[in-house]
Amino acid sequence: MPQGGKITITTRKLEKEVEITTSDTGAGIPEEIKKHLFEPFFTTKEVGKGTGLGLSLVYEIVKKHKGTIEVESEAGNGTKFVIKLPVEG
Known part of the structure; x- marks a missing residue:
């Protein structure tokens, strides 16, 4: 993210679920990359700089x-x- 960028995390309770939103003012993600984000071992980093497991673990x-x-x-x-996660009770 460029210097001076902003990350915002918000939560709110909906009728039957909790919503957690994380947003940033970074460069964004091109469509070609976006469609692979949750695939295990997918990374845009150079070899040795990441495992590509973070978002696939979050998804699971x-x-x-x-x-x-x-x-x-x-x-x-x-x-x-x-x-969005369901709320029981």
């Missing part, structure tokens, strides 16, 4: 808890991840 954890995760991003306009 959210799914295991019967939740959803979505990404909204456009190159040059930042990125937003929205996680």
Whole structure:
């Protein structure tokens, strides 16, 4: 993210779920990359600089808890991840 960028994390309780949103003012994610984000071992980093497991693990954890995760991003306009988890009780 460029110097002076901003990361925002918000939470809110909806009727039957909790929503966790993380957004940034970074460079965004091109469509070609976005469609692979949750695949195990997918990375845009150079060899030896990452495992490509972070977002695939997040996806599996959210799914295991019967939740959803979505990404909204456009190159040059930042990125937003929205996680929704059901609330029991």
